[in-house]
Each structure stands twice: as C-alpha cells, then as structure tokens.
Amino acid sequence: MTRDGRRDQVADVLIIVRSILFNLLFYLSLLIYFILALPTFLLPYWVIVDFAKVWARTNLWLLKVICGIDVEFIGVEKIPPGPLIVAAKHQSIWETFALLPLFVRPTFIVKRELMWIPFFGWYMCKGRMIPVDRSARRQALTRMAKRARADLAEGRQIIIFPEGTRRAPGAPPDYKSGIAHLYAETGVPCLPVALNSGLFWSRRSFKRYPGTVRVEFLDPIPPGLDRDGFLDCLEHDIETATARLIAEA
Numbered sequence: 001m002t003r004d005g006r007r008d009q010v011a012d013v014l015i016i017v018r019s020i021l022f023n024l025l026f027y028l029s030l031l032i033y034f035i036l037a038l039p040t041f042l043l044p045y046w047v048i049v050d051f052a053k054v055w056a057r058t059n060l061w062l063l064k065v066i067c068g069i070d071v072e073f074i075g076v077e078k079i080p081p082g083p084l085i086v087a088a089k090h091q092s093i094w095e096t097f098a099l100l101p102l103f104v105r106p107t108f109i110v111k112r113e114l115m116w117i118p119f120f121g122w123y124m125c126k127g128r129m130i131p132v133d134r135s136a137r138r139q140a141l142t143r144m145a146k147r148a149r150a151d152l153a154e155g156r157q158i159i160i161f162p163e164g165t166r167r168a169p170g171a172p173p174d175y176k177s178g179i180a181h182l183y184a185e186t187g188v189p190c191l192p193v194a195l196n197s198g199l200f201w202s203r204r205s206f207k208r209y210p211g212t213v214r215v216e217f218l219d220p221i222p223p224g225l226d227r228d229g230f231l232d233c234l235e236h237d238i239e240t241a242t243a244r245l246i247a248e249a
Contacts, residue, residue: 015067019208022066029058034119041126046105048127056097068210069200071098075217078191079103083152084220085190087179087234089242090161091169091198094213099159099193107151109144109160109182130158132178141178145185152186162234169198169246175235180227192218192234194241196249214245 033055040048063069079102086103088095100106108124112131115121130147133140148158162179183190195215201208218237221230 015207015209018067019206022062022208023206025062025066026059029055029062030120033058034123037123040123045126045128048123049100049105049107052097052123052127053101056100059097063208067200067208069208070212072212072214073102073217074214076102078217078219080189080191080220082155083186083188084157085148085179085182085186085188086157086159086193087162087190087238088159088193089195089238090163090166091195092166092201092203094197094201095161095195095215098197098213098215103157103159105154105156106159107156109148109158109178134164141181144178145182148182148186152188158182158186162238166198166203168203169196169242173235173239175231177227177231179234180231183221183223183225183230184227187223189220189222190230190234191220192237192241194218194238194245196242196245199246199249211249214249216241216245 112133162175
C-alpha cells in the first residue's frame with residue numbers, strides 16, 4: 001500500500017472515531033438538556049425556545065472541537081426584524097438546530113409525528129412549534145396558516161423547509177406548495193436560506209466530515225407576489241446559491 005493510501009485509511013478511521021464520539025456526546029447532551037429543561041414547563045414558552053438556543057450552541061461547539069466542523073454565516077445583516085418566514089434548504093439534521101440562535105423567537109413547521117416523541121415532542125409543544133398533518137392536505141395547510149398568522153402577530157419568525165424533507169446535495173429540487181400557501185396567507189417577507197450542510201453531515205450516515213458549513217441568507221422576498229411567481233423566485237434563489245456553496249466547498 002502506498003503512503004497516500006495509508007494516510008487515507010488513517011484519515012477515514014479518525015473520521016469514524018470522531019463521529020462515534022460526537023454522536024454519543026450529542027445524545028448524552030440532549031438527555032442532560034431534557035432534564036435541565038423540566039422547570040420550563042412552568043414558565044412562558046419563550047424560555048424553552050431560548051433554552052434550545054443554548055443546546056444548539058453546544059452542538060455547534062461539539063462539532064467544531066470533535067469533528068472539525070466549523071460554520072460560516074453569510075448575509076446575517078439581511079435578516080429583517082419582526083415577523084418573518086424563513087425558507088431554508090434542508091440537507092441534514094444540522095440546520096434543524098443551527099438556525100435557532102439567529103432568530104429572536106423562532107418556531108418551526110414540523111411534521112405532526114415529531115410531536116409524539118417523548119420529551120422531544122413535549123418540548124416542541126411547549127415551544128409552540130407548528131405541527132402539520134401531511135395526510136390532511138388542504139385542511140393541514142389551512143390549520144398551518146392559521147397557527148402561523150397567530151405566531152407572526154406576536155413577532156415570531158416561522159422557519160420552514162420548503163421541500164418538506166432532507167435532500168442530498170445536488171439532488172433535484174422538490175419544492176412543495178405549502179410554502180407558497182404560507183407566504184400568500186400571511187403577508188410577511190420571506191427570507192431564503194441556502195446552505196451546504198449535507199456535505200459534512202450526511203442524511204443517511206453517522207459520519208461527520210471536517211470542513212466549514214456555509215449558510216447564506218439571501219435577499220428577502222417582499223410580500224405581494226402571486227404564488228407561482230413567489231415559488232419560482234424562491235426556488236431559483238435558493239438553488240442557485242446552494243449550488244455555488246457546494247461548488248466552492
């Protein structure tokens with residue numbers, strides 16, 4: 001075996017070892033935070049949201065120290081204050097926690113089944129995340145928009161993954177109509193978010209690869225566009241920027 005081949009083997013073993021260590025600490029940390037957060041059930045919802053931000057920062061620190069995964073947020077100054085829809089590319093679990101600290105009172109649009117998970121789902125209910133019953137279709141969209149309007153009226157930011165599920169880097173986009181319905185029904189700006197997290201935290205592997213996750217906040221899309229025009233603009237902006245971030249990595 002050549003020297004380069006041995007070096008590659010050693011590097012792969014290190015990635016496996018570091019990934020296992022991170023995953024163990026990730027779930028141990030989650031368990032500890034579950035216990036520490038129990039008193040928040042007696043407090044206002046925003047307390048658990050702020051508590052989740054601390055958990056998110058802990059995860060980012062563990063990723064950097066153990067796996068060599070750093071993060072660069074680009075265009076943070078483009079995040080407008082107040083009520084907002086945040087439409088982010090979804091490539092891994094990473095963005096489900098890493099985006100939390102960047103917003104004041106964020107709430108996620110999530111599939112209803114996540115709310116049934118012990119502790120995790122209970123805390124999501126306490127933080128007033130917005131569940132969606134995918135089997136209900138039109139009724140689900142109506143209920144989602146009603147909940148979103150109520151939260152936006154309180155100045156919250158709605159985070160949604162327009163494709164509904166994780167997509168591997170480079171996979172063809174599959175944007176759902178739900179984001180267009182939400183945009184049309186709420187009348188607030190939409191902030192597109194591109195990223196390349198799937199290169200370092202794969203959706204179907206326990207391995208965590210070293211590098212820098214880059215997240216780019218794009219120009220907000222103002223309210224008032226028709227649904228088709230909005231969806232075309234959103235997909236174009238996110239996919240163009242995402243392809244560039246992947247290529248640059």
